[in-house]
Amino acid sequence: MRILSVVSLICLLSAQSAIAGDIEKGAKAFKKCASCHSIEAGGKKKNGPNLYDVFNRGIATSEGFKYSKKLITFANDNPQWTPELMNSWLENSQKLVKGSKMRVKVKKDSDRDNLIAYLQSMGQ
Numbered sequence: 001m002r003i004l005s006v007v008s009l010i011c012l013l014s015a016q017s018a019i020a021g022d023i024e025k026g027a028k029a030f031k032k033c034a035s036c037h038s039i040e041a042g043g044k045k046k047n048g049p050n051l052y053d054v055f056n057r058g059i060a061t062s063e064g065f066k067y068s069k070k071l072i073t074f075a076n077d078n079p080q081w082t083p084e085l086m087n088s089w090l091e092n093s094q095k096l097v098k099g100s101k102m103r104v105k106v107k108k109d110s111d112r113d114n115l116i117a118y119l120q121s122m123g124q
Contacts, residue, residue: 056123
């Protein structure tokens with residue numbers, strides 16, 4: 001029983017470190033996103049929704065933003081962003097949700113990790 005707990009803990013810590021990123025680098029990387037997204041509490045929607053607290057509010061739930069039907073359908077099956085889902089979204093949004101309005105491809109793992117760390121820091 002004790003060995004199983006230790007193995008579970010190691011797996012959990014490994015998964016968390018695999019998605020750990022640098023918040024400062026993520027803030028710099030977000031500047032590319034800022035042309036379409038705000039990220040302040042109460043920030044305005046632009047071409048894309050405000051991303052403040054995106055990990056805690058649910059997928060496709062930014063008030064007043066019109067999401068694609070494809071993303072709304074995706075949100076029915078995936079109600080919350082997780083770091084893993086966000087990683088897939090940032091890697092290739094069209095592959096994750098074919099037909100979504102959003103088109104993003106962040107190629108480098110480290111860039112996606114940094115963006116995810118920054119997005120997680122902006123809210124809660």
